[in-house]
Amino acid sequence: QFHTIKYEDLKWDESLGQGSFTRIFKGEKTDYRDGEKHTTEVLLKELDPDHKNCWESFFEAASFMSQISHKHLLHVYGVSVHGDKNIMVQEFVKHGALDLYLKREKSLSVSWKLNVAKQLACVLNFLEEQSIIHGNICAKNLLLVREEDPSQGISPFIKLSDPGINVAMLGKDVIMHRIPWIAPESLAAPDNLTHECDKWSFGATVWEIFNNGNPPLQGWSLEEKEKFYENKQQLPPSQWTELADLIGQCMSYDLAFRPSCRSIIRQLNSLVTSDYEILHATESVTQ
Numbered sequence: 001q002f003h004t005i006k007y008e009d010l011k012w013d014e015s016l017g018q019g020s021f022t023r024i025f026k027g028e029k030t031d032y033r034d035g036e037k038h039t040t041e042v043l044l045k046e047l048d049p050d051h052k053n054c055w056e057s058f059f060e061a062a063s064f065m066s067q068i069s070h071k072h073l074l075h076v077y078g079v080s081v082h083g084d085k086n087i088m089v090q091e092f093v094k095h096g097a098l099d100l101y102l103k104r105e106k107s108l109s110v111s112w113k114l115n116v117a118k119q120l121a122c123v124l125n126f127l128e129e130q131s132i133i134h135g136n137i138c139a140k141n142l143l144l145v146r147e148e149d150p151s152q153g154i155s156p157f158i159k160l161s162d163p164g165i166n167v168a169m170l171g172k173d174v175i176m177h178r179i180p181w182i183a184p185e186s187l188a189a190p191d192n193l194t195h196e197c198d199k200w201s202f203g204a205t206v207w208e209i210f211n212n213g214n215p216p217l218q219g220w221s222l223e224e225k226e227k228f229y230e231n232k233q234q235l236p237p238s239q240w241t242e243l244a245d246l247i248g249q250c251m252s253y254d255l256a257f258r259p260s261c262r263s264i265i266r267q268l269n270s271l272v273t274s275d276y277e278i279l280h281a282t283e284s285v286t287q
């Protein structure tokens with residue numbers, strides 16, 4: 001069902017750290033096409049041996065990612081199995097994860113953030129059309145392919161990465177760590193992911209982007225996070241009313257109130273950056 005890559009055709013370079021259940025490396029993959037040797041830069045995600053019982057779920061993510069194609073969806077080349085090693089081979093993205101980038105580059109403009117939010121909405125809409133639920137949308141899982149260069153009229157460009165192991169396979173603690181990205185209904189029913197769950201995560205991710213990559217509820221204990229959902233609390237609203245509105249709709253505890261992708265895109269398109277700038281100009285005057 002999925003493309004397998006020979007372990008011998010992979011070259012392992014430096015470690016890029018760890019994911020939730022993975023070790024991450026930069027590497028290269030070699031192909032032979034028409035008798036010619038080609039090498040491609042890749043990212044290698046090796047499933048932790050402690051979680052090797054989750055390999056099916058891990059490969060399921062690799063499988064859907066490699067079978068569909070969209071400009072804002074990360075390309076997965078295939079999987080490689082060697083002994084008890086399970087490896088996902090994917091496109092290497094130069095500027096890495098968006099949460100880290102946002103934290104590093106403190107002065108990204110509102111239009112930069114809005115642009116990225118629109119790109120995420122675009123791939124969310126595509127996945128819904130394909131009846132695919134992602135299940136792990138957050139700024140960490142957005143990768144920055146291209147930086148903005150206003151002097152050349154170049155906009156930032158992001159891709160959504162794979163969701164990893166399905167939520168249904170995760171322990172309660174791991175799930176609680178994902179508050180507030182994971183939809184509240186998933187705490188009680190982690191095996192019942194819906195498109196509405198992705199809408200909630202989308203809202204939390206947009207919040208995160210506009211908060212310069214600082215994670216919502218940073219420093220909260222798991223009990224406090226769980227209480228946050230039990231009490232049906234909301235993240236502090238953005239000063240930008242229209243944006244706060246959209247995030248609020250997405251992060252609505254009642255699934256029926258979460259907007260359609262069409263509505264999300266329409267609302268994002270109607271946000272005018274200059275409104276935000278005027279708002280902040282008046283704020284600094286009154287301070």
Ligand code: ATP
Nearest residue numbers: 018019020022024043091092093096097140163164
């Ligand atoms: P999870 O399933 O929780 O998302 P993961 O295994 O995908 O876990 P991440 O924490 O998402 O791991 O990613 C770890 C780091 O690896 C990121 O911060 C990023 O810097 C880097 N990274 C991940 N994917 C890529 C990629 N395709 N290209 C370049 N860097 C990447």
Ligand code: MG
Nearest residue numbers: 019140141161
């Ligand atoms: Mg990831």
